[in-house]
Amino acid sequence: MPRPIFKIIKKEVLEMVRDPRLLLGMIIVPLLMFPMMGLTMSASISSIEDTATSIDLGVVNMDDGSRSGELVSFLIARGVNDHYYSYSDISLMVNGTEYPVDMFILIEPDFTESIESNGNATVVLITPLKTYSISESISSDIVTGYIIEYQQSILDERIATAFPGQDVSSIITPITVGSLSVVKGEIVNNTPSEITNQMMLQSLMIPMVLMILLIMAAQLAATSVAMEKEEKTLETLLTTPVPRSTILFGKIAGVVVISAVAVVAYVVGFSFYMSSIMGAESAGIDLTSMGLVPSTTGLVILLATLFLSMVSALSLSVLVASFTEDVRSAQAILGVIYVPILIPAIVLMLVAISQLPGIAQTAMLAIPFTYPVLASKSMYTGDFSLVLFGMIYQIIFTVIIIYVASWFFSSEKIMTARLSLKGSKGIFSKKL
Amino acid sequence: MAIAVEISNLSKHYKNVTALSDLSLKINEGEIFGLIGPNGAGKSTTLKILTTLLKPTSGNANIFGVDVAQDPESVRKSISYLPEEAGSYKQLTGREYLEFMAGLLSLQENETTENIVNRGVELASLGSRIDDRTKEYSKGMRRKLLIARALMSNPRLAVLDEPASGLDVKHAFYVRRIIKDCVKNLGTTVLLSSHNMLEVEYLCDRVGLLDEGRLLDLGTPAELTAKYSAENLEEVFIKATGTTSEHLGEGI
Numbered sequence: 001m002p003r004p005i006f007k008i009i010k011k012e013v014l015e016m017v018r019d020p021r022l023l024l025g026m027i028i029v030p031l032l033m034f035p036m037m038g039l040t041m042s043a044s045i046s047s048i049e050d051t052a053t054s055i056d057l058g059v060v061n062m063d064d065g066s067r068s069g070e071l072v073s074f075l076i077a078r079g080v081n082d083h084y085y086s087y088s089d090i091s092l093m094v095n096g097t098e099y100p101v102d103m104f105i106l107i108e109p110d111f112t113e114s115i116e117s118n119g120n121a122t123v124v125l126i127t128p129l130k131t132y133s134i135s136e137s138i139s140s141d142i143v144t145g146y147i148i149e150y151q152q153s154i155l156d157e158r159i160a161t162a163f164p165g166q167d168v169s170s171i172i173t174p175i176t177v178g179s180l181s182v183v184k185g186e187i188v189n190n191t192p193s194e195i196t197n198q199m200m201l202q203s204l205m206i207p208m209v210l211m212i213l214l215i216m217a218a219q220l221a222a223t224s225v226a227m228e229k230e231e232k233t234l235e236t237l238l239t240t241p242v243p244r245s246t247i248l249f250g251k252i253a254g255v256v257v258i259s260a261v262a263v264v265a266y267v268v269g270f271s272f273y274m275s276s277i278m279g280a281e282s283a284g285i286d287l288t289s290m291g292l293v294p295s296t297t298g299l300v301i302l303l304a305t306l307f308l309s310m311v312s313a314l315s316l317s318v319l320v321a322s323f324t325e326d327v328r329s330a331q332a333i334l335g336v337i338y339v340p341i342l343i344p345a346i347v348l349m350l351v352a353i354s355q356l357p358g359i360a361q362t363a364m365l366a367i368p369f370t371y372p373v374l375a376s377k378s379m380y381t382g383d384f385s386l387v388l389f390g391m392i393y394q395i396i397f398t399v400i401i402i403y404v405a406s407w408f409f410s411s412e413k414i415m416t417a418r419l420s421l422k423g424s425k426g427i428f429s430k431k432l
Numbered sequence: 433m434a435i436a437v438e439i440s441n442l443s444k445h446y447k448n449v450t451a452l453s454d455l456s457l458k459i460n461e462g463e464i465f466g467l468i469g470p471n472g473a474g475k476s477t478t479l480k481i482l483t484t485l486l487k488p489t490s491g492n493a494n495i496f497g498v499d500v501a502q503d504p505e506s507v508r509k510s511i512s513y514l515p516e517e518a519g520s521y522k523q524l525t526g527r528e529y530l531e532f533m534a535g536l537l538s539l540q541e542n543e544t545t546e547n548i549v550n551r552g553v554e555l556a557s558l559g560s561r562i563d564d565r566t567k568e569y570s571k572g573m574r575r576k577l578l579i580a581r582a583l584m585s586n587p588r589l590a591v592l593d594e595p596a597s598g599l600d601v602k603h604a605f606y607v608r609r610i611i612k613d614c615v616k617n618l619g620t621t622v623l624l625s626s627h628n629m630l631e632v633e634y635l636c637d638r639v640g641l642l643d644e645g646r647l648l649d650l651g652t653p654a655e656l657t658a659k660y661s662a663e664n665l666e667e668v669f670i671k672a673t674g675t676t677s678e679h680l681g682e683g684i
Contacts, residue, residue: 007535011521011528018523018565231519236581239483239513240536241505412486416446 004242005250012224012254022220022258027265034269041273048138055139056081058101060090065112071123074150075105080143093128102139103127115154123147209266210306210372211345214313217259218337221314222321224251226330235415244409248402252314259310298379301387305372308394312368313337315401322408323417344370348377353386365390368397434461436589436621437482442491444477444645451477453645454491459638461588464615464622466636468629468669474645475625476516479593482623483513495589509538512587516594516625518578522567526558526577529566530584537585552584555610572603579607583614590614592624596631608635629665639665641672648672 016022057080061068076082083101090106093099106124108114114121127140159168179191188195228234237247317337321330344367347356353364353374364370371390378384408414437459444452452474459465467475480486482493484504493500500507520529530552534545553562556577558569566574575596582590595611596604608631614620626632632639633653641648641656649656649672653665660671 004536007532011524011532014528015521015523231522232515232517233519233521235480235485235515236513236518236533236578237536238485239508239511240533241508241538242536243505415480415485 004240005246005253008242008247008250009254009257012251013257015227016220016224016254016258027262030262030266030269032269034266034273038273048135053079054081055079055103055143056083056101057143058083058085058089058093058099058104059107060085060087060104061107062087062109063107063111064109065116067112067115067121068107071107071111071147071150074153075143075146078146080146090126093126102136103143105143118158208345209263209270210309210376211341211369213259213263213266214309214341214369215338216262217255217310218313218317218334218341219331220258221252221255222317222330222334223327224255225318225321226324226327229324230326238414244414245406248318248405248409251318252311255314256310263306295379295382298375298382298384301384301391302372302375302379305375305387305391305394308391308398309369309372312394312398312401313341315398315405319401319405319408322405322414340367341369343367344373348373352377365393368394435459436461436463436496437465437623438494439478439482440492442478442481442493443489444474444481444486445489450645452481452488455642455645455647456491457640457647457650459621459623461621462615462619463637464611464624464635466632466639467623467625467642468627468632468639468665469625469642470627472644473642475642476593477645478642479513479591479623479625483511483591484508485513510588512582512585512590514578514582514590514592514595516597520566520569520574520577523565525565526556526562526569527553529577530556530581533581534584540586548584551586552580555580555583557606572599575599575603575607579610583610583620586614586618587620589621589623592622594626595624596628597626604631611635629669633665641669643669643673 057075059072059082061072061084072082083099085099085104087106089097089099090104093104104126106126108122108124111121111123113119125140125143127136129136155172156168159171163171181188181190181192181195183195225234228237238244317334320333320337324330324333344364347364348370353361353370356364365386368390371387371394374390375384375387378387408417435458437457439455439457442452442455443450455474455478467478469475477486481488482495482500484500484507487501495507496510498506498510520526521532524532527549530549531545534548534552537545537548539545539548556562557580558573558576561569561573562577566577569577579592579595582592590611592611596607599607611622611624612635615622622635624632624635636653638650638652639656640650649659649668651659656662656668657664660668662668662671
């Protein structure tokens with residue numbers, strides 16, 4: 001006969017798997033939502049890229065010189081489609097007449113003359129906003145970029161005329177700033193921000209997924225206990241010959257099993273999302289060649305801290321939920337656990353722990369959920385000393401919480417203690 | 433006759449409220465004992481102390497010679513408890529619920545989980561609906577399942593809090609019948625609480641009258657009705673508490 005703990009785990013898993021809300025939130029949503037978000041993002045990027053290559057420009061040319069023609073030819077060479085209109089079409093467009101163009105370019109009458117006389121010429125871009133989407137402003141930005149490029153060619157011309165025989169680029173840029181980084185004893189030809197940005201995308205993917213998972217697992221564990229109270233099944237369960245600690249461990253283990261499946265669903269879904277949106281923008285930075293890849297030891301340590309975080313978060317939420325009478329109160333009171341889960345992920349996304357002031361550093365290290373985030377960074381640096389210390393701390397923290405939860409489950413307080421959210425009678429009240 | 437339950441000077445206080453005061457009684461093995469009284473009389477508190485859910489403030493209670501406060505884990509091996517507002521796990525089928533609960537029991541010799549579950553299925557008498565999820569059950573069906581769960585393991589002592597409360601005539605009749613059958617055929621001792629005096633009169637060998645945490649009187653239904661010159665237990669209770677018609681009118 002299977003031991004009672006396996007019966008409890010099986011019951012927990014069955015209940016969770018058969019609850020459509022839970023299945024939807026923990027398994028189906030990450031498996032569908034992240035890939036769909038990724039596809040939508042990559043479709044948007046493609047659509048914006050398409051916009052850049054098919055801009056329809058209404059040209060209103062009031063200049064009679066050669067420079068305006070040269071500018072239009074410059075734009076056509078970069079893929080812009082030209083359509084010619086008169087000045088009056090602009091006022092008609094303003095008053096609502098539709099034209100098959102994305103924007104108008106108004107070239108002022110003295111455009112050529114101003115350029116030839118080293119003066120300041122003017123062109124105006126007029127964009128009718130129809131959908132107020134980013135792609136409408138992008139068309140205008142792209143054409144502005146082309147015009148700046150054309151302007152640069154005029155500037156080069158002027159400098160070449162003023163300083164015959166000299167290098168134009170040296171005159172424009174008297175100082176060149178080079179920025180290199182040293183990675184693991186090797187000089188690499190990238191700025192520090194290029195490398196950290198790229199690393200952040202990769203190393204934060206895991207903690208972000210982890211934080212979502214921890215919150216969902218905590219919710220699941222709290223719901224499991226609160227449900228026993230709400231559905232009036234706890235009293236019966238507590239009068240069976242099974243030790244109370246077995247009931248507690250069975251509940252935690254059941255949630256760990258479901259969360260492990262959710263980990264897979266989240267990692268698969270999130271990887272698909274990241275690969276969808278990052279495919280086009282790898283920026284030519286190869287972290288692998290710099291040795292900035294997670295080691296097997298690093299991954300094992302990350303998984304170990306993740307497991308310890310999960311068990312401590314679950315024990316904590318089981319304990320907190322034991323004080324409540326129903327699922328709604330349990331969910332509400334669970335906010336106290338979300339804060340320490342979210343803070344390390346957000347703060348350490350921006351700064352290294354060593355950059356924090358002393359008190360903040362101590363506070364951060366006192367949170368057991370900090371260590372998976374640190375582990376995700378240590379995977380790249382190879383310095384695990386703080387994380388290993390953290391794992392010992394996590395074990396001590398978890399053992400204490402489990403001990404308190406076991407004691408609580410074994411006492412009559414599991415039946416009588418109630419967390420009062422009204423505040424007038426203090427934190428605990430007794431139910432007769 | 434062997435003693436199944438022995439309660440001596442049992443009291444339970446919550447801060448300033450006395451839920452149970454100096455309760456003493458004995459229940460013989462193989463009898464159906466009923467605790468009757470209004471809401472707040474201390475019935476559920478007594479049952480919760482005996483089923484190891486609550487600890488007494490003072491006094492003691494033994495079940496088959498084992499102290500409930502000193503050795504609750506041993507006590508749990510010989511009892512089965514049906515709370516007044518018990519639920520079943522909604523996502524499990526009736527059969528899965530019985531299998532789960534049977535898996536948590538300490539098996540006696542020559543007993544298997546399968547036998548216990550089969551007995552539970554038979555007692556629940558839900559036909560093919562036993563394989564439906566319990567969230568689809570009516571209140572009566574759920575209570576039948578729960579009483580089957582409480583009795584399927586042939587516990588030495590079954591503690592039933594308001595076993596037929598809120599059920600229609602048909603389901604209430606069925607629940608009372610299987611309680612009687614279990615005692616008659618298997619020798620189970622039953623301790624139950626009820627508001628329903630007629631139910632208690634029909635089911636119980638002996639009755640304890642409880643009011644405001646105190647035991648007012650104790651005896652067989654026949655002894656009590658004779659003692660108070662009453663027609664039924666309802667009248668016995670009214671006379672035992674000294675409730676007058678003026679008192680009854682106050683609450684209306």
